[in-house]
Amino acid sequence: MIRVDNLRKDFKVSRKTRKELGSGAPIGKTLTALDGISFECKPGRVFGLLGPNGAGKTTALRLIATMLKPTSGTITVAGVDATREPQRVREAIGFMTGNTGLYDRLTVTEMVRYQADLHRMDPVWFEERRRALFAALDMEAFADRRIARLSSGMRQKVSIVRTIIHDPAVVVFDEPTASLDVMTSRGIVNLIRQCRDEGKTVLFSTHIMGEVQLLCDDIAILHNGKLFFYGSKEEFEGQMTHRTYEDEFIHLVGEA
Amino acid sequence: MGRTLTIFKKEFIDVIRDRRTILTMVVLPLLFVPVILTLTLKVTLRQREKADLETVNIAFIGEEYAPRLHQAVEADSQLVIKLGVAEADVEALIRADSLDGAIVVPPDFPDRVAADEQASIGIYYRSSSSFDVAERRLRGVIDDYDEEIVDGRIRRLQLDPDLFDAIAVQENDVATLQEVLGQTIGGFLPYMFVIFMFTGAMYAGIDLSAGEKERGTLETLLSSPASRLEIVLGKFFVVALVGIASALLSMVGLYLGVRMGLEDIPQEAFDVISDILNVKVIAMIATLLLPLAAFFSAMILALAIQAKSFKQAQSTLTPLSLVVILPVLFGLLPGIELNTKTALIPILNVSLATKDVISGTIEPLHLVLSYISLFVLAGASIWFCVVWFSREETLFRS
Numbered sequence: 001m002i003r004v005d006n007l008r009k010d011f012k013v014s015r016k017t018r019k020e021l022g023s024g025a026p027i028g029k030t031l032t033a034l035d036g037i038s039f040e041c042k043p044g045r046v047f048g049l050l051g052p053n054g055a056g057k058t059t060a061l062r063l064i065a066t067m068l069k070p071t072s073g074t075i076t077v078a079g080v081d082a083t084r085e086p087q088r089v090r091e092a093i094g095f096m097t098g099n100t101g102l103y104d105r106l107t108v109t110e111m112v113r114y115q116a117d118l119h120r121m122d123p124v125w126f127e128e129r130r131r132a133l134f135a136a137l138d139m140e141a142f143a144d145r146r147i148a149r150l151s152s153g154m155r156q157k158v159s160i161v162r163t164i165i166h167d168p169a170v171v172v173f174d175e176p177t178a179s180l181d182v183m184t185s186r187g188i189v190n191l192i193r194q195c196r197d198e199g200k201t202v203l204f205s206t207h208i209m210g211e212v213q214l215l216c217d218d219i220a221i222l223h224n225g226k227l228f229f230y231g232s233k234e235e236f237e238g239q240m241t242h243r244t245y246e247d248e249f250i251h252l253v254g255e256a
Numbered sequence: 257m258g259r260t261l262t263i264f265k266k267e268f269i270d271v272i273r274d275r276r277t278i279l280t281m282v283v284l285p286l287l288f289v290p291v292i293l294t295l296t297l298k299v300t301l302r303q304r305e306k307a308d309l310e311t312v313n314i315a316f317i318g319e320e321y322a323p324r325l326h327q328a329v330e331a332d333s334q335l336v337i338k339l340g341v342a343e344a345d346v347e348a349l350i351r352a353d354s355l356d357g358a359i360v361v362p363p364d365f366p367d368r369v370a371a372d373e374q375a376s377i378g379i380y381y382r383s384s385s386s387f388d389v390a391e392r393r394l395r396g397v398i399d400d401y402d403e404e405i406v407d408g409r410i411r412r413l414q415l416d417p418d419l420f421d422a423i424a425v426q427e428n429d430v431a432t433l434q435e436v437l438g439q440t441i442g443g444f445l446p447y448m449f450v451i452f453m454f455t456g457a458m459y460a461g462i463d464l465s466a467g468e469k470e471r472g473t474l475e476t477l478l479s480s481p482a483s484r485l486e487i488v489l490g491k492f493f494v495v496a497l498v499g500i501a502s503a504l505l506s507m508v509g510l511y512l513g514v515r516m517g518l519e520d521i522p523q524e525a526f527d528v529i530s531d532i533l534n535v536k537v538i539a540m541i542a543t544l545l546l547p548l549a550a551f552f553s554a555m556i557l558a559l560a561i562q563a564k565s566f567k568q569a570q571s572t573l574t575p576l577s578l579v580v581i582l583p584v585l586f587g588l589l590p591g592i593e594l595n596t597k598t599a600l601i602p603i604l605n606v607s608l609a610t611k612d613v614i615s616g617t618i619e620p621l622h623l624v625l626s627y628i629s630l631f632v633l634a635g636a637s638i639w640f641c642v643v644w645f646s647r648e649e650t651l652f653r654s
Contacts, residue, residue: 012649065479068648090481101476105273106266117262118480162476 001201002041002064002170007073009034009059009225033059035225036073041203041218043169046196048216049205052253055222057205061174064203065095078169078201091119094168096176100159104148108139108158111147112165119166126165133161137187156184160191171195173204177211189215209245223253259482263490271460271494281456281498285506289448293513307389310334314394315341315349318361322377325361325401335393346380357381357390359398372409435615442611443588448510449503449545450584450603454552454577456502461495461556466569469561474651484646488557492638495553496546503545540613540623544606547630551602552580554637558644561651583607594618599625602633 010030033056041047051057062068064075066086075082078092102111109130116126134140137157142150147158163171173192177185192215195202206212212219219236221229229236229252242248271277316337319326329335338355349355360378368375377398381390410417468474477487556573563569580603586592587607594608605626612618644650 014649062475062652067475067478068652087481087483090479093479095476095479097472097475099472101473103266103270103473104471105270110266110269114262114266115476115480118259118477118482120258120481 001043001078002203003076004040004064005038005074006036007034007038007060007063007075008032008036008071009063009068010071033225037222037227039220039227039230041201043201044196044199045217046192046202046204046215047218047220048212049203049220049222050207050212050249051222052207056225057222058174060222061172061203061205065093065172066090092169094163094166094171096159096163096172097174100155102147102155102158102162105146107144107146109143111158112161115162116165121166129165129167133165137161153184156187160187164195168200170201175205177206177208209249213245221249221252228252259486260489263482263487264493267464267491267494268497271463271498274463277459277463277498280459281502282505285452285502285509289506289509290513293510310389311336312356312390312393313338314390315346315355315358317341317343317358318363318365321363321365322361324404325359325398328397328401329359332397335397350380350382357394359394369405435617442614445507446587446607446610447584448506451577451581452506453499453503453545453549454580457495457499457549457552458556458573458577460498461553462560462566462569462573464491464495465557465561466563467566470565478651485642488638488642488645492553492557492641495557496549499549499552500545537613541610544609544626547627547634548603548606550634551630551637554634554641558637558641561644594622596622596625600629602629605629
């Protein structure tokens with residue numbers, strides 16, 4: 001379970017950044033990336049955080065993964081307060097980004113073992129999980145190959161295993177299919193479904209409406225740091241004034 | 257500590273599989289230093305030998321006024337007199353490399369010598385030419401002639417030769433060979449290990465901070481249960497280890513270079529060096545290297561993590577490698593010694609303490625002050641590094 005209450009995140013804007021942004025720079029000395037948002041992701045359901053580029057999706061996910069600290073508001077992950085006990089929150093999370101976040105000079109097994117060691121997994125349990133996941137994703141053939149020598153599809157598989165090797169209760173995906181081909185994206189979609197079926201809390205950010213329609217049980221639409229919609233997929237469909245998800249999304253964001 | 261060790265092990269594997277780090281940590285100190293040193297020593301020695309055997313072309317102007325000197329020059333097989341050179345052309349010919357030097361005897365020379373007065377002889381040479389062979393040869397032959405004239409006068413006037421040697425200085429140098437070598441080797445060693453320690457640590461440090469940020473893997477690490485302190489310490493220990501390894505390998509490289517470059521060096525000299533570099537001395541130098549490596553590593557990590565890319569970090573840190581060498585160069589200046597003040601100046605204290613440790617003249621108080629200064633600085637640098645690694649603006653600059 002992830003619970004976000006009245007979450008706000010301001011970033012200080014340095015003089016250098018202000019110069020770089022030019023006319024697009026914020027007026028004050030701070031930039032509000034998230035402005036008092038609240039939502040809840042339940043176990044066994046897939047929560048889709050939607051929004052155009054710069055909406056604040058990545059900031060929200062980084063706050064949930066305790067990489068950033070909120071300016072105000074609270075986040076609870078698996079019953080743990082993210083501000084008070086960030087380390088315990090990270091123990092309960094599997095976090096996956098679109099760029100895979102893999103170390104090119106490690107072998108596949110070394111990479112997965114590193115993640116497991118950071119989560120202090122029991123060696124016997126790790127070996128069991130590794131064998132099962134490698135077999136399920138057909139990875140044994142390249143288990144000892146360096147990551148730099150893998151294809152993008154193979155890398156994505158490694159990234160998946162790295163994310164869930166410690167069997168986290170909460171899985172967070174930051175635009176996981178943003179730069180992937182159809183075949184590789186399918187692997188991610190299957191993983192999200194599998195996590196949901198195992199009763200995990202799944203939160204993923206995207207701007208691909210097809211994925212939202214296919215996977216999400218709950219939806220939140222974020223734009224300029226504010227929530228424009230938050231509810232179940234059925235509720236979203238019930239209030240739609242346009243035929244497709246994409247048209248409705250463009251309409252909502254355009255109106256804002 | 258468990259996660260720090262996990263990060264340390266992973267970063268160590270990562271670093272030793274990086275070609276750039278291996279190049280600066282192993283290849284440069286272990287191969288580059290001996291090759292450069294051997295080449296430099298061999299070429300210098302060969303050039304000196306060649307210069308010593310080379311014949312020097314000179315002009316002798318006014319030979320009729322000093323026929324004995326002319327005879328002596330003619331008798332020297334390495335001096336060749338070029339005939340028909342006018343005094344007015346001497347300078348131009350030497351500058352044009354047509355002549356190496358010249359002796360000019362003025363017309364009043366024989367009269368002044370006969371009158372037991374001081375006579376003068378002019379010599380021309382070019383001091384910028386290699387090894388000043390012409391000057392040395394000309395001075396040598398004139399000094400011999402001068403001695404001959406003075407001996408003649410002493411004999412003729414029936415004087416005691418000791419009359420002109422009022423004081424016979426009896427030299428008693430109480431410095432041991434260890435002290436002498438300590439001041440020379442000890443001055444050069446810190447220069448080598450500071451450069452290699454900083455360069456080795458720099459590439460590893462950039463790779464593990466700015467490089468990780470650029471590759472997008474930092475987010476993976478930050479989302480793991482490891483705390484910022486554990487992340488910093490894991491990386492810090494690897495960078496420090498690479499720095500120390502680079503410094504030690506540069507010492508090995510230096511030793512190999514001297515061994516290969518100077519085959520003629522007597523075995524006794526190596527025995528003395530081996531005696532000096534005993535376990536105690538090496539251990540004492542190593543204890544100076546540890547806090548220095550800690551200081552460098554933390555400083556490099558703290559600065560590199562602020563950069564957006566490897567290149568940006570490199571352009572920030574490369575000029576710093578010149579700055580850190582300045583205190584070492586300062587330590588090579590005459591009169592700069594390890595005392596209660598200089599022992600508190602980082603890098604300079606390592607440079608001066610190394611000299612004193614090798615010489616065997618180190619004062620325990622100065623050594624303790626050096627340790628305190630370095631450990632305080634290293635601790636502050638690590639703390640500073642953790643602060644930077646915890647700042648959102650630093651980690652997520654974009």
